[in-house]
Amino acid sequence: xxxxxxxxxxxxxxxxxxxxxxxxxxxxxxxxxxxxxxxxxxxxxxxxxxxxxxxxxxxxxxxxxxxxxxxxxxxxxxxxxxxxxxxxxxxxxxxxxxxxxxxxxxxxxxxxxxxxxxxxxxxxxxxxxxxxxxxxxxxxxxxxxxxxxxxxxxxxxxxxxxxxxxxxxxxxxxxxxxxxxxxxxxxxxxxxxxxxxxxxxxxxxxxxxxxxxxxxxxxxxxxxxxxxxxxxxxxxxxxxxxxxxxxxxxxxxxxxxxxxxxxxxxxxxxxxxxxxxxxxxxxxxxxxxxxxxxxxxxxxxxxx
Numbered sequence: 001x002x003x004x005x006x007x008x009x010x011x012x013x014x015x016x017x018x019x020x021x022x023x024x025x026x027x028x029x030x031x032x033x034x035x036x037x038x039x040x041x042x043x044x045x046x047x048x049x050x051x052x053x054x055x056x057x058x059x060x061x062x063x064x065x066x067x068x069x070x071x072x073x074x075x076x077x078x079x080x081x082x083x084x085x086x087x088x089x090x091x092x093x094x095x096x097x098x099x100x101x102x103x104x105x106x107x108x109x110x111x112x113x114x115x116x117x118x119x120x121x122x123x124x125x126x127x128x129x130x131x132x133x134x135x136x137x138x139x140x141x142x143x144x145x146x147x148x149x150x151x152x153x154x155x156x157x158x159x160x161x162x163x164x165x166x167x168x169x170x171x172x173x174x175x176x177x178x179x180x181x182x183x184x185x186x187x188x189x190x191x192x193x194x195x196x197x198x199x200x201x202x203x204x205x206x207x208x209x210x211x212x213x214x215x216x217x218x219x220x221x222x223x224x225x226x227x228x229x230x231x232x233x234x235x236x237x238x239x240x241x242x243x244x245x246x247x248x249x250x251x252x253x254x255x256x257x258x259x260x261x262x263x264x265x266x267x268x269x270x271x272x273x274x275x276x277x278x279x280x281x282x283x284x285x286x287x288x289x290x291x292x293x294x295x296x297x298x299x300x301x302x303x304x
Contacts (some may be wrong), residue, residue, distance in 0.1 A: 196209065
C-alpha cells in the first residue's frame with residue numbers, strides 16, 4: 001500500500017507541476033488581474049484554453065494527492081511530491097545561475113527530507129488545538145507575505161496556505177466528524193489560488209509556483225511530526241539529514257526570491273510602432289514653426 005501511495009504522490013507532483021507551468025504561461029500574458037474585480041479576473045482566466053488545461057491538470061493532481069493521503073502518512077506523501085519543482089525547472093528551459101542554484105538546493109533539501117523520514121508508516125490523528133494554532137500561524141505568515149506583493153512573496157503566501165490546506169485535508173480524510181473541516185480546506189486552497197494567480201503576473205514560474213511548491217512540500221513534513229505524531233529521526237545520519245534538509249530548503253527559497261525579475265507588463269511596454277524616442281517640447285515647437293513657414297506664400301522680392 002505504501003508503494004501505491006508513493007506512486008500516486010509522484011504522479012500528483014508531475015500533474016500539479018505541469019499544471020502550474022501551463023497556468024503561468026497563460027496568466028503572464030493576460031491583462032492585469034485584480035482582487036477588486038474577481039468576476040472579471042476569473043473570466044479572463046477561464047476563457048484561456050491553456051490556463052483551463054493547466055487548472056484541470058492541477059485538480060487531477062490534487063485528487064491523486066488525496067488518494068495518497070488516505071493510505072500513507074502526510075510527511076511520506078509530501079516527500080514523494082517534491083519532484084514538482086523539478087517539473088517546473090524543466091518547463092522553464094534555460095535557467096540563470098542563481099535560479100539553477102535555487103532549484104538544486106531546494107531539490108536537495110526535499111530529497112534529504114525524504115531520506116530523513118525513514119520507513120515508518122504510523123501516525124495519529126491531530127488534536128483540535130494544535131491544528132487551530134497551525135492554521136492561525138499560517139494565516140498570519142501568508143497575510144504578511146501577500147502584503148509585499150512581489151512574485152516570491154505571493155508564492156510564499158500561496159505555499160503556506162496550500163500547506164495549511166494539506167494539513168486540514170489529512171485531518172478530513174480521517175473520516176467521522178472530522179469531515180466538518182472541509183470548508184477550511186476549501187478556504188485555504190481558495191486563498192492560495194488567488195495568491196498564486198497574482199504571483200504568476202509578477203515573476204517567472206520558478207519565482208511564483210516554484211516558491212509555492214517548495215513550502216507546500218516542506219511545511220507539511222514538519223506538520224507530520226508536530227501535529228500527527230509521525231516519528232522524527234533521533235540521532236545518527238537521519239537526524240543530521242533532517243536539519244540539513246531544512247537548511248537547504250530555506251536557502252533554496254531565499255535564492256529563488258533573489259533570482260526573481262518582475263515580468264514586464266503589457267501596458268507599460270512600448271508599442272512596436274513607437275520605437276523612436278518621442279520628440280521633446282522644444283523639438284515639437286520647432287517642427288510646427290517650420291511647417292507654418294512652408295505653408296505661407298512666398299512674398300515677391302522688391303526690385304532695386
